[in-house]
Amino acid sequence: MTNWSNLLPEILHEIAGKLNFYEDFINFLCVCSSWRSSATATQDLIRHQHLLPSRFPMLMLAGSITEEDDEQDCRSFFLLSSGMMRKVKLPEARWQLCxxxxxxxLTTGEEEFSAKLLHPLSRTQIDLPQLYMFHELYFDQHEWMYYRHFMRRVVFTSQNPNVLSQLDPSFRVIIIWGETLGFCRLGDVSWTRINGWEGNLFDVTYHNIRKRLYVMATMGTIYECDILNNDVSRTTPLTLCRLSTFPGKEFGCLCLPSAYLLEWGCDSLLMITRERKHYKKDDDEYSRCGPYSTKSFQCFLLSLDDGKWSKITSLGDKAVFLGFNSSFATNAGRGMKPDCIYFTDDHYEPYLDLPDGGGGDVGVYHMFDGSIEAMFDSQESVFRGSPPLWLQTSND
Incomplete structure (x- = not known):
């Protein structure tokens, strides 16, 4: 009987080169260590894998809380296409906030002030500038494990840094860290600040058609910035321009406790508000759900042509993905449900003092009737350090 783990590297290289979908690469890597080594040993296969289309996005689950080294070096992935779990060795993400x-x-955690881009399948890493610019770190440098939780969002201006960065000088990495917004180019020695908003930062998105960066702050105020064509130096802050403020009273929204922003077609932005139910420690729901659970979402469109806001009650044939990822939408089908919001828990603070962690507020919200469906019956979404998050593949 043939031992599949002993296939020649040339044959494995040929097999890997014929894979057509991103998630098939996960299955290939999970067969055994020799298959994984063959797939990640050559740069041409790494580039091939990065450019593969995908049937669906996938969920990377939280890091293991066990003390077994083998488990801590692995991360599990939930594939929407099959409803199955796949475990991949990823020691580079161990004890990292992602x-x-x-x-x-985007990983940080083991070395203070360090930041890297990490591809979870090829394990390719790209160094980013150290994080000295973010003033939240200077309250107490000995409390790094706490202050790193201020990191909230990362977005790119291009889809694939490993492939496009050498060809596309417009590639930027933009992050929200607490009340600081900044960006860098690959190869920069420091981050560049972006200034000019009021209140707290909620979300940031890059509109690939408009070629503009959009930022949402307190009360749904939207700002924009031409982050590509600017005449400032690499160390001079950029300044945002105020674009619009969400007319909450008009839509019965007197406050925005949590909201997200993403590109929606060629001429609009989609703002999504999230309402949570909060529980007291003596409530029955507290022991089952934790301090809170998601109650509902509402969706609003901002037209970038005329600045008008409108409420929508359907996402059509699209599904939206929210959490500790750049917010995004993709076409549904073949297992991924249309007119739904797939969400993970992106609220650290209530769980910092709980010995077993938390973050089980994960599910699928149906816009049609407001019902919430569990994605899987598992405690693997519970986290102490790095939470579960969605991986958006390059074709989305």
Whole structure:
């Protein structure tokens, strides 16, 4: 009987080169260590894998809380296409706080002030400038494990940093850290600040058609910035321009406790508000759900042509993905449900003092009737450090 783990590297290289979908690469890597080594040993296969289309996005689950080294070096992935779990060795993400954009992870945690881009399948890493610019770190440098939780969002101006960065000088990495917004180019020695908003930062998105960066702050105030064509130096802050403020009273929204922003077609932005139910420690729901659970979402469109706001009650044939990832939408089908919001828990603070962690507020919200469906019956979404997050593949 043939031992599949002993296939020649040339044959494995040929097999890997014929894979057509991003998630098939996960299955290939999970067969055994020799298959994984063959797939990640050559740069041409790594580039091939990065450019593969995908049937669906996938969920990277929280890091293991066990003390077994083998488990801590692995991360599990939930594939929407099959409803199955796949475990991949990823020691580079061990004890790291992770955010995601376009299938890449922004990691920080083990070395103070360090930041890297990490591809979870090829394990390719790209160094980013150290994080000295973010003033939240200077309250107490000995409390790094706490202050790193201020990192909230990362977005890219191009889909694939490993492939496009050498060809596309417009590639930027933009992050929200607490009340600081900044960006860098690959190869920069420091981050550049972006200034000019009021209140708290909620979300940031890059509109690939308009070629503009859009930022949402307190009360749904939207700002924009031409982050590509600017005449400032790499160390001079950019300044946002106020674009519009969400007319909350008009739509019965007197406050925005949590909201998200993403590109919606060629001429609009989609703002999504999230309402949570909060529980007291003596409530029955507290032991089952934790301090809170998601109650509902509402969706509003901002036209970038005339600045008008409108409420929508359907996402059509699209599904939206929210959490510790850059917010994004993709076409549904073949297992991924249309007119739904797939969400993970992106609220750290209530769980910092709980010994077993938390973050089980994960599910699928149906816009049609407001019902919430569990994605899987598992405690693997519970986290102490890095939470579960969505991986958006390069074709989304």
């Amino acid at each position: 955010l995601s954009s376009h299938g890449w992870l």
